[in-house]
Amino acid sequence: MKIRNISLGYNLSKDVANKIGLANMKFYVQAVNPGSIYQSLKWYDFDTERTYFNRDYVMGIEVGF
Structure with a gap:
């Protein structure tokens, strides 16, 4: 399983x-694309074949x- 995108944001309150x-x-x-959770070949990307x-x-x- 490949992780494609992880986002984290924080909005300051209007008062601050x-x-x-x-x-x-x-x-x-x-x-x-930070990495894979499980992949049989860690050095090969099956989506891009590279x-x-x-x-x-x-x-x-x-x-x-």
Whole structure:
């Protein structure tokens, strides 16, 4: 079983965002293709038929003024 996407985000409350002069603020992290839970060949990706697969990790802050 392959894990394709994991996302986690946190929105600051409006009270806290307003205290620092923002309308809203969100922190988030995301992992794309972080790995497999179970796979008979760990070095081979059956979906792309290659010996690797791309992993991406993203962190960010979204603000509204």
